[in-house]
Amino acid sequence: MSNGKTSNMRKREVVGDFINNEWRSSGAAETLDVVNPATAEVLGRVPLGTAAEVAQAAEAAGRAFPGWRRTPAVERVQYLFRLKQFMETAFEDVSRSITVECGKTLDESRAEMRRAIENVEIACGIPQLMQGYNSEDIAPGIDETMIRQPVGVSAIICPFNFPGMIPFWYMPYALACGNPVIVKPSEKVPLTMQLIFKLLEQAGFPPGVVNLVNGAREAVDAILDHPAVRAVSFVGSTAVAKHVYSRATANGKRAQCQGGAKNAVVVLPDAEMDMATKIIADSAFGCAGQRCLAVSLVITVGEARQVFTESICNAAAKRVVGNGLEAGVQMGPVISAASKQRIESLIGKGRGEGASVPVDGRGARIPGYENGFFVKPTILVDLPPHGEVARTEIFGPVLGLMHVETLDEALTFINSSEYGNQASLFTSSGTAARRFRYEAQAGNIGINIGVAAPMAFFPFSGWKESFFGDLHGQGLDAVEFFTQKKVVIERWPKEWTRRF
Numbered sequence: 239m240s241n242g243k244t245s246n247m248r249k250r251e252v253v254g255d256f257i258n259n260e261w262r263s264s265g266a267a268e269t270l271d272v273v274n275p276a277t278a279e280v281l282g283r284v285p286l287g288t289a290a291e292v293a294q295a296a297e298a299a300g301r302a303f304p305g306w307r308r309t310p311a312v313e314r315v316q317y318l319f320r321l322k323q324f325m326e327t328a329f330e331d332v333s334r335s336i337t338v339e340c341g342k343t344l345d346e347s348r349a350e351m352r353r354a355i356e357n358v359e360i361a362c363g364i365p366q367l368m369q370g371y372n373s374e375d376i377a378p379g380i381d382e383t384m385i386r387q388p389v390g391v392s393a394i395i396c397p398f399n400f401p402g403m404i405p406f407w408y409m410p411y412a413l414a415c416g417n418p419v420i421v422k423p424s425e426k427v428p429l430t431m432q433l434i435f436k437l438l439e440q441a442g443f444p445p446g447v448v449n450l451v452n453g454a455r456e457a458v459d460a461i462l463d464h465p466a467v468r469a470v471s472f473v474g475s476t477a478v479a480k481h482v483y484s485r486a487t488a489n490g491k492r493a494q495c496q497g498g499a500k501n502a503v504v505v506l507p508d509a510e511m512d513m514a515t516k517i518i519a520d521s522a523f524g525c526a527g528q529r530c531l532a533v534s535l536v537i538t539v540g541e542a543r544q545v546f547t548e549s550i551c552n553a554a555a556k557r558v559v560g561n562g563l564e565a566g567v568q569m570g571p572v573i574s575a576a577s578k579q580r581i582e583s584l585i586g587k588g589r590g591e592g593a594s595v596p597v598d599g600r601g602a603r604i605p606g607y608e609n610g611f612f613v614k615p616t617i618l619v620d621l622p623p624h625g626e627v628a629r630t631e632i633f634g635p636v637l638g639l640m641h642v643e644t645l646d647e648a649l650t651f652i653n654s655s656e657y658g659n660q661a662s663l664f665t666s667s668g669t670a671a672r673r674f675r676y677e678a679q680a681g682n683i684g685i686n687i688g689v690a691a692p693m694a695f696f697p698f699s700g701w702k703e704s705f706f707g708d709l710h711g712q713g714l715d716a717v718e719f720f721t722q723k724k725v726v727i728e729r730w731p732k733e734w735t736r737r738f
């Protein structure tokens with residue numbers, strides 16, 4: 239078929255689902271090719287799972303729930319301790335799998351897996367993290383206690399850009415709190431979760447506690463509609479995040495949905511320019527710009543304009559682009575031919591809106607990888623602030639530059655964005671830094687930081703159209719999300735205690 243769908247008669251291996259501790263072939267009739275974006279080689283096929291596979295997983299998870307929640311927290315975390323060890327042992331294999339199916343460099347994949355493991359480590363503290371609290375004698379002889387209990391079967395729906403890490407913003411906490419999980423990876427990058435689920439299998443979770451279903455839109459909608467699923471964690475584009483949030487909550491589930499972004503960084507004239515350039519280039523072009531915390535716009539203030547424009551153009555032009563598996567490569571391909579085409583068309587649109595393109599990454603040809611989906615680093619100078627490109631998530635290695643005269647103007651622009659994932663400031667002024675931290679309307683703030691990615695023991699925030707819900711992934715927010723609070727009030731009259 240011309241849209242990339244294949245009939246399931248082709249010989250390439252189809253990835254499996256993992257349900258009730260068994261690897262199963264999906265009953266789905268349709269499959270998609272899984273493609274290495276550096277080479278365009280087909281790596282395997284992914285089934286487009288349907289409501290039938292989701293129901294099997296949800297029912298298995300539902301059956302596992304009573305036993306898993308009764309397993310003491312100190313025992314539940316033993317599975318996670320084992321998982322961590324298996325993840326350390328398989329670290330290089332899993333990192334390589336991320337690079338092969340997603341395109342980022344091996345070092346970027348390793349960093350991703352480090353954060354995944356960190357989340358397992360933090361969730362191992364659950365015996366203490368999920369404790370409740372109590373008050374004795376709220377009235378004579380009456381005590382009140384808050385207990386945290388697991389919320390129930392929890393589903394995790396993932397995007398393509400962090401195939402190893404993003405499931406771990408949620409999964410370790412859900413499991414540690416006593417919830418069975420269903421993971422639905424992105425259909426573009428299903429291979430890494432195959433490896434991770436082999437590690438989960440090795441860790442020996444009871445049947446039905448960890449489940450993997452492959453698929454796309456149909457599988458997601460089935461998750462959102464299945465009554466056994468009580469909580470949904472989603473990461474992806476804003477349009478789909480809105481859909482998932484509204485359908486999940488309309489069906490009475492709790493939901494936390496991370497969406498898209500358009501992150502701006504402000505460079506003040508007192509910034510340390512060499513450091514700012516290096517960090518901003520890493521943020522804009524790292525992972526080929528396919529990060530929800532990638533800097534997409536730089537707003538230079540006053541005299542910062544000239545020096546920063548020159549230095550960032552040099553840094554962009556020098557970046558080594560190629561197959562992420564090869565040593566010395568600093569940036570890999572984007573995820574697909576369609577993505578490359580969309581990014582190149584947005585570069586053209588930026589030019590049409592009046593920006594100049596002193597570094598133009600369109601039409602990139604990487605020797606030996608002529609079929610790969612490469613876009614080289616691109617700089618759009620004097621991007622009009624009210625044009626479409628200054629407001630659209632590009633999700634590629636394209637950095638737009640804009641200029642203003644004051645920090646006030648920069649903040650006004652940032653706060654007018656529909657997104658609120660990240661905003662950063664480069665400065666040596668504590669006063670400017672404090673003002674920015676205080677006033678910028680974004681959930682993750684960087685001061686002299688290009689990718690303000692929260693450690694596992696902080697929530698991965700996001701505001702406005704970048705997040706729908708109340709509680710975020712990671713850390714204490716995740717513990718709150720994966721537990722429901724029960725309040726118990728007990729009366730033990732004094733007269734009764736006298737009997738003993």
Ligand code: NAD
Binds near residue numbers: 453459473475698
């Ligand atoms: P996507 O929205 O296309 O897909 C995400 C998931 O939703 C996938 O599992 C996919 O199968 C499913 N899906 C896609 N269309 C659907 C539909 N119509 N109905 C139901 N389910 C559907 O996102 P992507 O392209 O895989 O990932 C890139 C996006 O994710 C970017 O917008 C990026 O900013 C965002 N992202 C955000 C964060 C964050 O923390 N805010 C982190 C990573 C990625």
